[in-house]
Amino acid sequence: AIDAMTTNHRIALIPGDGIGAEVLPPAQQVLDVLGCRHGFSLSYTSYDWGCERYLRQGAMMPADGIDRLREADAILLGAVGYPGVPDHVSLWGLLIPIRRSFRQYVNLRPIRVFEGIDSPVRGARPGEVDVVVVRENMEGEYSEVGGRLNSGFPDEIAVQEAVFTRAGVTRLLDYAFTLASRRGGRLTSATKSNGIIHTMPFWDQLVTERAASFPQVAWDQEHIDALAAKFVLEPARFDVVVASNLFGDILSDLAAAVAGSIGIAPAANLNPERDFPSMFEPVHGSAPDIAGKGIANPLGAIWSAAMMLDHLGHRAAARDITDAIAAVLAKTDVRTRDLGGCATTAEFTDKLIELL
Amino acid sequence: AIDAMTTNHRIALIPGDGIGAEVLPPAQQVLDVLGCRHGFSLSYTSYDWGCERYLRQGAMMPADGIDRLREADAILLGAVGYPGVPDHVSLWGLLIPIRRSFRQYVNLRPIRVFEGIDSPVRGARPGEVDVVVVRENMEGEYSEVGGRLNSGFPDEIAVQEAVFTRAGVTRLLDYAFTLASRRGGRLTSATKSNGIIHTMPFWDQLVTERAASFPQVAWDQEHIDALAAKFVLEPARFDVVVASNLFGDILSDLAAAVAGSIGIAPAANLNPERDFPSMFEPVHGSAPDIAGKGIANPLGAIWSAAMMLDHLGHRAAARDITDAIAAVLAKTDVRTRDLGGCATTAEFTDKLIELL
Numbered sequence: 022a023i024d025a026m027t028t029n030h031r032i033a034l035i036p037g038d039g040i041g042a043e044v045l046p047p048a049q050q051v052l053d054v055l056g057c058r059h060g061f062s063l064s065y066t067s068y069d070w071g072c073e074r075y076l077r078q079g080a081m082m083p084a085d086g087i088d089r090l091r092e093a094d095a096i097l098l099g100a101v102g103y104p105g106v107p108d109h110v111s112l113w114g115l116l117i118p119i120r121r122s123f124r125q126y127v128n129l130r131p132i133r134v135f136e137g138i139d140s141p142v143r144g145a146r147p148g149e150v151d152v153v154v155v156r157e158n159m160e161g162e163y164s165e166v167g168g169r170l171n172s173g174f175p176d177e178i179a180v181q182e183a184v185f186t187r188a189g190v191t192r193l194l195d196y197a198f199t200l201a202s203r204r205g206g207r208l209t210s211a212t213k214s215n216g217i218i219h220t221m222p223f224w225d226q227l228v229t230e231r232a233a234s235f236p237q238v239a240w241d242q243e244h245i246d247a248l249a250a251k252f253v254l255e256p257a258r259f260d261v262v263v264a265s266n267l268f269g270d271i272l273s274d275l276a277a278a279v280a281g282s283i284g285i286a287p288a289a290n291l292n293p294e295r296d297f298p299s300m301f302e303p304v305h306g307s308a309p310d311i312a313g314k315g316i317a318n319p320l321g322a323i324w325s326a327a328m329m330l331d332h333l334g335h336r337a338a339a340r341d342i343t344d345a346i347a348a349v350l351a352k353t354d355v356r357t358r359d360l361g362g363c364a365t366t367a368e369f370t371d372k373l374i375e376l377l
Numbered sequence: 378a379i380d381a382m383t384t385n386h387r388i389a390l391i392p393g394d395g396i397g398a399e400v401l402p403p404a405q406q407v408l409d410v411l412g413c414r415h416g417f418s419l420s421y422t423s424y425d426w427g428c429e430r431y432l433r434q435g436a437m438m439p440a441d442g443i444d445r446l447r448e449a450d451a452i453l454l455g456a457v458g459y460p461g462v463p464d465h466v467s468l469w470g471l472l473i474p475i476r477r478s479f480r481q482y483v484n485l486r487p488i489r490v491f492e493g494i495d496s497p498v499r500g501a502r503p504g505e506v507d508v509v510v511v512r513e514n515m516e517g518e519y520s521e522v523g524g525r526l527n528s529g530f531p532d533e534i535a536v537q538e539a540v541f542t543r544a545g546v547t548r549l550l551d552y553a554f555t556l557a558s559r560r561g562g563r564l565t566s567a568t569k570s571n572g573i574i575h576t577m578p579f580w581d582q583l584v585t586e587r588a589a590s591f592p593q594v595a596w597d598q599e600h601i602d603a604l605a606a607k608f609v610l611e612p613a614r615f616d617v618v619v620a621s622n623l624f625g626d627i628l629s630d631l632a633a634a635v636a637g638s639i640g641i642a643p644a645a646n647l648n649p650e651r652d653f654p655s656m657f658e659p660v661h662g663s664a665p666d667i668a669g670k671g672i673a674n675p676l677g678a679i680w681s682a683a684m685m686l687d688h689l690g691h692r693a694a695a696r697d698i699t700d701a702i703a704a705v706l707a708k709t710d711v712r713t714r715d716l717g718g719c720a721t722t723a724e725f726t727d728k729l730i731e732l733l
């Protein structure tokens with residue numbers, strides 16, 4: 022099976038911190054096997070950006086970092102975060118500038134309950150939970166607008182402006198409704214228009230407006246508090262869930278936990294217009310507690326690599342990866358520690374490649 | 378067992394909408410039994426405020442509503458919300474003005490897994506999960522500050538300012554740390570200082586500052602996305618969780634779902650200084666789908682009434698109620714429909730009073 026598109030892709034690798042450097046090589050191994058089989062090739066440029074660089078040089082990446090990435094066809098990122106470096110420094114010095122400079126306004130997070138994984142939630146049975154969270158990734162609650170007044174005094178205040186634009190929300194909704202119409206035809210919008218009375222009623226209004234163009238999609242909306250509860254009570258009920266930056270962040274981590282698979286969950290930061298490179302990264306963090314031990318679960322990075330192949334036009338190759346992930350979990354008991362086994366990263370990767 | 382304080386309390390009852398009117402009478406029945414036993418009495422004034430009033434008269438409550446409530450010692454509220462009335466109208470026309478006018482800055486939400494309740498989460502075993510979410514209730518993400526520009530045009534934007542004050546956060550933290558030192562001595566702060574870079578680092582800083590005054594409390598902090606996941610993965614690990622208005626809203630609903638008990642969960646909106654009446658209300662909503670059928674679960678309202686008694690100084694009476702709730706669930710199979718039974722509200726209430 023050779024894909025229609027046979028070509029060479031330039032991939033920027035940013036291992037980042039902690040286990041980031043341990044999960045990207047397995048992803049590359051898998052990619053190279055598939056490139057050979059499906060007739061494409063990948064060339065890699067690796068960037069040693071992250072918290073160690075910050076501690077040495079005072080910046081997470083060089084001043085021209087974004088420009089260097091610009092020529093890549095896609096970016097594969099490991100993880101960011103390091104004890105002693107405040108999270109808002111590490112994230113706003115690397116991850117978030119990439120998301121924003123390259124206008125990656127869709128953050129796509131698929132969550133599945135695989136056979137062979139014990140979900141902590143009784144109602145999350147393998148095969149029945151297959152959700153995609155479509156998260157807004159450039160505006161909303163994560164905003165640079167805000168600051169403090171009267172620092173250190175009793176009358177100190179901090180303010181933070183959530184900013185929602187019609188254009189920003191609409192393009193996200195169009196992506197989500199289109200995805201829903203290609204999948205199960207159902208969409209749920211996460212809102213909180215009862216408590217957050219300026220931005221969320223606006224969000225609801227735009228959802229209603231866009232829904233009119235997608236009559237084939239059955240949609241509803243839920244307040245984020247009730248929605249979080251329903252992810253636990255009836256996870257199988259959801260298909261595509263569209264959410265703001267913050268709500269999508271919370272829901273996708275929660276859904277991954279419900280699926281028993283934080284170490285497996287991938288994320289794609291997409292610029293759907295392909296004006297700029299998109300970025301692919303596992304949902305898990307840098308896990309300093311297990312870094313350096315060679316026991317990290319590589320599936321989050323490997324599934325992220327599958328999403329990257331899909332974005333680059335290699336659908337069949339991407340499906341090979343997700344099939345192999347399902348197979349290694351359903352048919353073997355090789356597992357990393359986070360999944361209750363005692364395999365190393367390398368052993369787990371080898372087993373997966375065997376099944377590819 | 379007669380409580381030290383024997384007195385008469387003036388209670389304002391606001392049944393509100395939907396099942397609100399069905400769950401308050403059971404709570405009153407229970408209160409009256411205990412008043413007799415513990416030597417206090419309650420006199421009630423009932424207010425027919427809510428969405429039906431809004432539809433008839435254009436306002437959820439009269440213009441002098443807040444003033445009328447001012448003389449009460451406590452407020453017991455059923456539920457608010459009605460199909461056809463936008464949630465932000467019903468909530469900001471009644472619930473939220475009460476919370477704010479009476480400076481109820483602590484929203485206290487205990488969550489327990491009772492014996493006899495099937496939790497949807499495997500790790501949530503009876504007796505092991507006993508969490509209190511201490512939610513900020515007057516400022517933060519629920520703010521009147523904000524609005525829209527360019528309505529209806531392509532360049533339309535909506536902004537919403539989250540406002541955190543040193544005074545507002547500090548008084549909440551003092552309440553939460555004090556509670557933690559009276560309970561298990563552990564406190565978790567919900568944050569998102571990696572994504573929300575103005576207000577949440579401020580929140581973290583204030584937590585660190587206040588923690589210094591409570592060396593007997595072991596505390597940590599978790600980003601809201603990871604915390605939501607951990608509520609599912611290891612719910613037994615938490616004791617007191619302190620959170621902003623929005624995060625506390627999400628976490629308390631999620632925790633109630635994890636405990637298998639949204640119909641049971643209570644909330645207290647407290648003005649700890651007692652300058653103004655506090656308000657007690659079940660966490661569940663007005664449930665229009667089952668309203669009028671006499672099958673609503675009254676335990677949320679009854680447990681809220683227990684929190685009210687506790688606040689009014691009747692500790693032993695409050696404990697009688699929570700003991701009876703535990704007993705009716707552990708020792709009988711009388712249950713309302715939401716808990717998998719087929720008892721009516723009245724039958725469930727009678728059984729509970731039998732065990733009181």
Ligand SMILES: CC(C)[C@H](C(=O)O)[C@@H](O)C(=O)O
Pocket residue numbers: 215216246468626
């Ligand atoms: C109805 C809504 C405004 C309210 C809130 O979010 O505060 C409710 O969810 C609650 O938790 O009391």
Ligand SMILES: CC(C)[C@H](C(=O)O)[C@@H](O)C(=O)O
Pocket residue numbers: 112270571572602
């Ligand atoms: C690290 C943090 C800023 C980030 C986010 O909230 O976006 C992370 O949680 C994620 O989901 O990618």
